[in-house]
Amino acid sequence: MSSGETEIEILAGTYEEFLLGYKLTSENTKDGKQYSLKQSFTNHSHSGSLRSVANVGKFLASGSTDEVIRLVNLSTRTEHGFLQQQSGTITCLTNFESQFLFSGSEDGTICIWKSGSWVCEKTLKAHQGGVLGIDVHPSGKLALSIGKDRALKTWNLIKGRTGFITNLKGVADAVRWSPKGTMYAVAIANRVDIYCIQTAKIVYSIPFGKRASSLVFPNESVIMVAGDKETVEVHAIKRGAKVSSFEAHKNRVKDMKFIPELQVLVTASNDGFIKMWSFGQDKSFSKQPSIMAQVDTTCRITCLSVCHIVKPAEAQGTAEEEQVQVQLEDEEQESEEDEDEDENEDEDEDEDEEEEDEAEEVVFTSKGTEKSKEHPRVDSDEPKSKRPKK
Numbered sequence: 370m371s372s373g374e375t376e377i378e379i380l381a382g383t384y385e386e387f388l389l390g391y392k393l394t395s396e397n398t399k400d401g402k403q404y405s406l407k408q409s410f411t412n413h414s415h416s417g418s419l420r421s422v423a424n425v426g427k428f429l430a431s432g433s434t435d436e437v438i439r440l441v442n443l444s445t446r447t448e449h450g451f452l453q454q455q456s457g458t459i460t461c462l463t464n465f466e467s468q469f470l471f472s473g474s475e476d477g478t479i480c481i482w483k484s485g486s487w488v489c490e491k492t493l494k495a496h497q498g499g500v501l502g503i504d505v506h507p508s509g510k511l512a513l514s515i516g517k518d519r520a521l522k523t524w525n526l527i528k529g530r531t532g533f534i535t536n537l538k539g540v541a542d543a544v545r546w547s548p549k550g551t552m553y554a555v556a557i558a559n560r561v562d563i564y565c566i567q568t569a570k571i572v573y574s575i576p577f578g579k580r581a582s583s584l585v586f587p588n589e590s591v592i593m594v595a596g597d598k599e600t601v602e603v604h605a606i607k608r609g610a611k612v613s614s615f616e617a618h619k620n621r622v623k624d625m626k627f628i629p630e631l632q633v634l635v636t637a638s639n640d641g642f643i644k645m646w647s648f649g650q651d652k653s654f655s656k657q658p659s660i661m662a663q664v665d666t667t668c669r670i671t672c673l674s675v676c677h678i679v680k681p682a683e684a685q686g687t688a689e690e691e692q693v694q695v696q697l698e699d700e701e702q703e704s705e706e707d708e709d710e711d712e713n714e715d716e717d718e719d720e721d722e723e724e725e726d727e728a729e730e731v732v733f734t735s736k737g738t739e740k741s742k743e744h745p746r747v748d749s750d751e752p753k754s755k756r757p758k759k
Contacts, residue, residue: 376678377628378409378443379635379643380429382419383668388412388431388441391643391664406643406664410446414439420460424676425484426467432459438472440487443678454480454489457499465505471512473500479514481526491529496520502543507550515541521555542596545584548629552606554592556581561594563606573606585627585634591654593634595622601636601646603654612655618642624673633661637670 377393390409395402417434424430428449429441438459440449457475464470469490470482479493479500496516505512511532512524521535521544543556552572554563561575561584575581581596591612595601598621603613617625618638625636634646642665646658 377631378676378678379406379645380422380424380674380676381637381643381666381668381670382422382431382433382672383666384418384671385668386413386415386418386433387668388415388419388422388429388439389666389668390443393645393662404645404662406645406662408664412439412441412448414448414451417458419671420458421462421672422674423462423464423470424674425464425470427678428484429674429676430462430464430470430472432462432472434458436474438462438470443676450487452480452482452487452489454492460500461502463503463505465509468509471503471505473503473514475499477516479503479524493524493529495522501541504544504546504553506546507548511550513544513546513553515544515555542580542582543584545586547586547589549589551589552586554584554586556584556594556596561592563592573604573609575602575604575611577602583622583625585625587627587629587632587634587654588652593625593627593654595625595636597621601625601634605653605655612653613657615646615657617644617646623670626673626675628675631661634658635673635675637673639669641666641668641670643670643673 379391381389383389389411391406392409393404394407395404415431415433415435419431419433421432422429427442427444429443431439436455436457436459438452440451442449455472455474455476455478459472459474461473462470468484470484472480472482477494477496477499479495480489481491483490495514496518498517500514500516502515503512510526512526514522514524517540519537519540521537521541522531523533525532537557539558541555541557544553546553550566552563552565554561559577559579561577561581562571563573564570565572575594577594577596579597581594583595585593587593590606592604592606593601594604599616599618600614601617601622602611605612617636618640620639622636622638625634627634632648635643636646637643642663644663645661647661648654648658
């Protein structure tokens, strides 16, 4: 494929200060295609438990209680450096595409980092007591943030200032935009409220019963909720009802991510397991999912991220170029051999003609000395094949 193949890598932060990576692999068996998660790397550069991870292009950012954001280059599997602008625990990280990284801290600020140069473009004074969550609108023009001050703030990212402030009745635990940005969900006081962006009113409220720490919108009409329960609940927003639930782990679910192209939900728990749940072709998500792959990390997982790594087409292109290179070299060699054979045949013919017509091939100069007429050597005008420049 000219555009390169895509690999899926699950990235997890742990309470034990480790950053773990697992690649999704598959193999064909007699029972069909079997998937598994194989560990790809381990990093222990933080000196405190990890609180959030996010991937920005080829970089993985991790925030910790050590007040530092560490960067890892996923292409080279090397540390790229660290960012230190905020004081206090880095509580949340999120990205907008591969351009910007947003970081929230206990000091109440939100920093916006430019990918590549990693310059802090803007520092927003967001919440008193600390920032608990950030999520950026799919357009990149708006962002939502929640904090310990019981406020939900809408940010105008074009102007870099607050747009709206909503006073909540409690401290929110999570906030999430829908894929198209027509709705957003806020987890607060053991329930989840879903707002319509056009009316700014609650369209559906979910009584979860316990603290909800993770929200996922697989599409505009369905939301998945997890938290201090072993189960994951699936709700249809328009119908205003729970359509299914399944036991994901033995302990509470700490975080979860959705992979749209595979219709797969990734969950992580304090029990150390990372699991991938496949919903197949069920767009309503009303049926029970099946386990696609799982792995025991033997660590207490605190946060999760999913990275899509595109293999560079150069790798495949290089193989094709090498094949063409070999073909051109063979053609060049054959061309040289043909030229040598033609030259040898010309020389043999010239020698025969010289032996047969030597007497007739004598020319006299003006001084009377004889001079043999030489047959000119004819070189082929056909250019030789040149190797392509790499």
